[in-house]
Amino acid sequence: xxxxxxxxxxxxxxxxxxxxxxxxxxxxxxxxxxxxxxxxxxxxxxxxxxxxxxxxxxxxxxxxxxxxxxxxxxxxxxxxxxxxxxxxxxxxxxxxxxxxxx
Amino acid sequence: xxxxxxxxxxxxxxxxxxxxxxxxxxxxxxxxxxxxxxxxxxxxxxxxxxxxxxxxxxxxxxxxxxxxxxxxxxxxxxxxxxxxxxxxxxxxxxxxxxxxxxxxxxxxxxxxxxxxxxxxxxxxxxxxxxxxxxxxxxxxxxxxxxxxxxxxxxxxxxxxxxxxxxxxxxxxxxxxxxxxxxxxxxxxxxxxxxxxxxxxxxxxxxxxxxxxxxxxxxxxxxxxxxxxxxxxxxxxxxxxxxxxxxxxxxxxxxxxxxxxxxxxxxxxxxxxxxxxxxxxxxxxxxxxxxxxxxxxxxxxxxxxxxxxxxxxxxxxxxxxxxxxxxxxxxxxxxxxxxxxxxxxxxxxxxxxxxxxxxxxxxxxxxxxxxxxxxxxxxxxxxxxxxxxxxxxxxxxxxxxxxxxxxxxxxxxxxxxxxxxxxxxxxxxxxxxxxxxxxxxxxxxxxxxxxxxxxxxxxxxxxxxxxxxxxxxxxxxxxxxxxxxxxxxxxxxxxxxxxxxxxxxxxxxxxxxxxxxxxxxxxxxxxxxxxxxxxxxxxxxxxxxxxxxxxxxxxxxxxxxxxxx
Numbered sequence: 001x002x003x004x005x006x007x008x009x010x011x012x013x014x015x016x017x018x019x020x021x022x023x024x025x026x027x028x029x030x031x032x033x034x035x036x037x038x039x040x041x042x043x044x045x046x047x048x049x050x051x052x053x054x055x056x057x058x059x060x061x062x063x064x065x066x067x068x069x070x071x072x073x074x075x076x077x078x079x080x081x082x083x084x085x086x087x088x089x090x091x092x093x094x095x096x097x098x099x100x101x102x
Numbered sequence: 103x104x105x106x107x108x109x110x111x112x113x114x115x116x117x118x119x120x121x122x123x124x125x126x127x128x129x130x131x132x133x134x135x136x137x138x139x140x141x142x143x144x145x146x147x148x149x150x151x152x153x154x155x156x157x158x159x160x161x162x163x164x165x166x167x168x169x170x171x172x173x174x175x176x177x178x179x180x181x182x183x184x185x186x187x188x189x190x191x192x193x194x195x196x197x198x199x200x201x202x203x204x205x206x207x208x209x210x211x212x213x214x215x216x217x218x219x220x221x222x223x224x225x226x227x228x229x230x231x232x233x234x235x236x237x238x239x240x241x242x243x244x245x246x247x248x249x250x251x252x253x254x255x256x257x258x259x260x261x262x263x264x265x266x267x268x269x270x271x272x273x274x275x276x277x278x279x280x281x282x283x284x285x286x287x288x289x290x291x292x293x294x295x296x297x298x299x300x301x302x303x304x305x306x307x308x309x310x311x312x313x314x315x316x317x318x319x320x321x322x323x324x325x326x327x328x329x330x331x332x333x334x335x336x337x338x339x340x341x342x343x344x345x346x347x348x349x350x351x352x353x354x355x356x357x358x359x360x361x362x363x364x365x366x367x368x369x370x371x372x373x374x375x376x377x378x379x380x381x382x383x384x385x386x387x388x389x390x391x392x393x394x395x396x397x398x399x400x401x402x403x404x405x406x407x408x409x410x411x412x413x414x415x416x417x418x419x420x421x422x423x424x425x426x427x428x429x430x431x432x433x434x435x436x437x438x439x440x441x442x443x444x445x446x447x448x449x450x451x452x453x454x455x456x457x458x459x460x461x462x463x464x465x466x467x468x469x470x471x472x473x474x475x476x477x478x479x480x481x482x483x484x485x486x487x488x489x490x491x492x493x494x495x496x497x498x499x500x501x502x503x504x505x506x507x508x509x510x511x512x513x514x515x516x517x518x519x520x521x522x523x524x525x526x527x528x529x530x531x532x533x534x535x536x537x538x539x540x541x542x543x544x545x546x547x548x549x550x551x552x553x554x555x556x557x558x559x560x561x562x563x564x565x566x567x568x569x570x571x572x573x574x575x576x577x578x579x580x581x582x583x584x585x586x587x588x589x590x591x592x593x594x595x596x597x598x599x600x601x602x603x604x605x606x607x608x609x610x611x612x613x614x615x616x617x618x619x620x621x622x623x624x625x626x627x628x629x630x631x632x633x634x635x636x637x638x639x640x641x642x643x644x645x646x647x648x649x650x651x652x653x654x655x656x657x658x659x660x661x662x663x664x665x666x
Contacts, residue, residue, distance in 0.1 A: 007310060007664040009226075010234055032222055034586070037237025061441075063476060063583060081441040081474045082570045084561060 001089065011041040015049060024053075024096045029060040035078075036066045043073040053099045055092065059083065103156060104148050112148045119145070137395035137565075138353035138552075140518060146510035154517055158408075162462075162503045166411040168404050168516060169504040170462040171427035176500035181458075182209050183490045184431055184465040186217040186269070188243035189477055190590040192254035195244045198483065199255075205487055209265045213296070217267040217467070218255070219243035225271035226312055227653025227662075230594035235650075240590035242477065246270060246277065247598045248648050252284035261290045266297040272314060272662070274299040275326050276652050278337075279639040292334050298387070300341040301326050304364045307540035308346045308549060316540045318660035324371045324629045329636035331382045340368070340386045341431075344406075347545075348391030349437050351553025354402035354519050357390065358409055359526035360545055366527075367536035369418060375631045383414055384424035392454040392461075393435040398519075399454070401512055403430060403461030405519035413527070431465040432458035441474035443569035444581045452489050459499055460506055466490055476583030598648055605646035613642040614655055621659040 004021050008014045018026050026046075028038065035058050046054055058070060059079040067078050076095060079088050104112070123130075132144035158166065163173035172178065185207070187198050199216050209215025221243040223235035229247050230239045239245045244255070256264075270277035278299045282292045303322050306313025313319060323340065330339045342365055344357035352360065365386060369379055390406065392399045410428040414420040434454035439447040451468045458466045468486040470478030478486065494500060506512045533539050559565035566572045617638040624635055642652050656662075 007312075009312060009664070032242030033238045034241060041237075061474065061476070082567075085557075086561075 001092070011038055011045060014042055015045040015051075018051070018054065019049065024100075025055045025057065025092055027057050027059065027092075030058060030062060031060050034066060035060075035062055036069050036073075039070050039075050040073050043075060046074070055095050055099060057088075057092065057095075059088070103152050103154055108148065109152065116147055116149065136398040136515075137393060138355075138398065139555075140398070140515070140522075142511075142515075146514050148510060150510050150514040151517075154513060158517070159507060159513060165415070165423075165426060167407040167427055169507050171407065171429065171464075172503075175462060175503045176459075176494075177503065179210055180494050180500055181463050181490075182215060182465045183207055183468075183487055184215065184217045184267070185467045185469075185478075185483065185486055186219045186267070187478070187483065188219040188221070188269075189584065190240040190245065190587045191593060192244055192246070192251045194240075194587060194590075196255055196257075198480070201480065202483065202487060205484055206491060207487060214259065214264040215266070216264070217269070219269040220246045220271070220273075220277065224277075224649055225273060227273050227276075227650060227657055229598045229648050229650030230591055231596075231598050232650055235595075236591070239594050240586060243269070245590060245594045246280070246649055247594060248601045249280050249283055249643055249646065250597070250601060252280050256284065261285045261288060262294045264296070267300070268297060269300050270649075271300065271305075272303055272312075272319075272322075273649060273653050273656075274301055275322065275636060275639055275656075276643070276649050278326070279636065279643045279652075280649075282640055283643045294336070295334060296336045298338040298341060299326060299330075300343065301339055302341055302343050302346070304536075304540070305343065305346045307364075307536070307545045308352075308360065309350050312662065312664055314657075315661035316537055318625065318662075320368060320371060320537065321624060321629055322635070322656075322660065323368050324375070325624065325635040327368070327372060327382050327385075328375070328377065328629065328631070329634050330385065331377060332634075338385050338387050339382065340365075341389050342386055343389040345389045345391045345433050345435075347549065348393065348435060350549045351556055352549050353522075353552060354398060354405070355522035355526055356548065356552070357402065358406050358519070358523040359530065361388070362409060362413055362523075363527060363530045363536040363539070366413065366417070371629065373418075375629050377631075379414065379418045380420050380422035380425050383418075383420060384422060384427075387429040387431065387464075389431045389433060390463075391435040392432045392458045392463075394438050394450065394454065396453065396457050397511060397515060399457050400461040400506065401515040401519055403432070403458070403463060404512075404516040405523060406430065407462075408516070408520050409523045409527075429464045430462075431467065432461070432463040433467040434458070434469050436469050436473050439469060439471070439473040440567060440570050442574065443579065444471050444475065445579055446569050447471040447473060448485065448489070451486070452493075455490055455493055456497075456499075459493055462504055472581055472583050475581060479582065479584045482584075598650075601646065601648065609645045610642070610647050610651070613638070613645040614647055614651060617642050617647075617652065618655050618659060621656060625659050 006017045042056060055076050057076040062078040062080050070078060077091055135141050159168050162170040188195050221240050222238040224246040228235040230245055268277045268281055285295055301323050303314055303319035327339045330337045342361045344361045347357040347360045372382060407428045411426040414425050420426055434451040438450055448471045455466055455468050468489050470482030470486055472479055472482045530539055539545055560567060563571050620635055620638045639652055
């Protein structure tokens, strides 16, 4: 699994990097801000750019109330504090496999 | 340290102890290590501190201030509770300020004190309504857009009896300018203002956040120091924030050395423009993280005071004792708090606060038990306050200054951390100093290495985190995190819009142009003793420029973006 670590100021930056690097997964971590607005924007851009096969998953401090809204927007699983790296890896591997060979 | 007879007696006792251990616990050595990896023994004895000269420990209030910076500490003035808060609109935060003051939040010598943090949008220099601010207005702190927000925060307060930490991160100069202009409109001259602007433009060296170009970051720090040294003798200019290093995974020696390296770099720049270190170093102070390794974090504070005193006296020839006395605000380590079984966190931050008191902290922040879920809810904020109040009033710890002095383990570990810190400072020096190390990405590489090792230990269970990788329970105690006011962003954006409509736009534009002109001179030619960026920022605030507009000019001239 190749991981490209990057930063962003706006959701558009995330999509631009993702397209440039031709990724299978976009993983975004949140800490002080609510993920909901960013994820809704990211998912809109994902759909606009025909990137539906790309998994968008989130991690960090994810308010519980936000989780249903993230799922509704089309994001994948949210990994909160204490999540084990191996669980995240297994999830990503399984999801990407399914999306590539539905 | 000890005379010949005592040393001999101790040697015999130690030999007997070793014999007792071999008999009682055959094959076991009980070796362990501190959280950061320093090897430690099961007991410490006089032999371990034999070579420490007594004047290295000295008395409280005596160089090198191992035992504290005052001859008598909490008996005269206890540490203050300096828990930060801030969220949504300024008037929402004011409610929390009033609540905490009512519940006993108080500053030194009875002054009113608040530790205020601004939101992610303000800290990045974007006004509510700008696209980059969408979704982050009021998150992580107060939405600060215009001078009008100062009144929403501070109305009916005697600002000359108030000490305020105004944390707008990289944009702290703008926050300070707004505070100065607001105070002057209330009839309080800036010379009478007390508080702290964090001035931590350097943090991009340690953590991933958008930041100024490294060289610019330091120039901006010097601008703020220069201005306050001249005009605001009661203002604490610079927060040497080891907490960034600690929270990103740093060891105590890294926390001390990486941040004192910042102070060294900035001091040298101030010297180049003719400032006297004895005039500005007394207004630097520290923010240090208190983790779970009880004694390692206590001794970190003692070692820090030694390193600060020695560097400033020996390297910069400081003679003012206040340049050598490290004032330390301790924040209990947020990264140690868990989302699982959140009430456990109450125990964690209580123990951490206890450690801070035993280490001689001058101010303490106890985080909320809901730290891993959200910013503190009202209940969490009050409980954090009560924790420190109980330690202060019920444990009798305030009756004796530095009670742990003389402990063989404490004095040994203090010396050990001090030595490691100086080794790191020497290494940074050999690599060209703080700026070079930042530009090379050296700090990040070092911290990532340590953080990764820490995480590996958690993943395999070697480091136990109760409730997370041991003693996990399926029964979940429901803790409701802080709930933001969802109308914040819309109201804040509308306020900025109306503020811009009401003002004399031409006047604002003229001051922003002047700001740009002055900023360019400083960017191209370096800090100059007779040119003050702060003067032009203050003028821009007087002419009703918004935080985002001022920040836009500064970011554009000095270069700002994703972490370097």
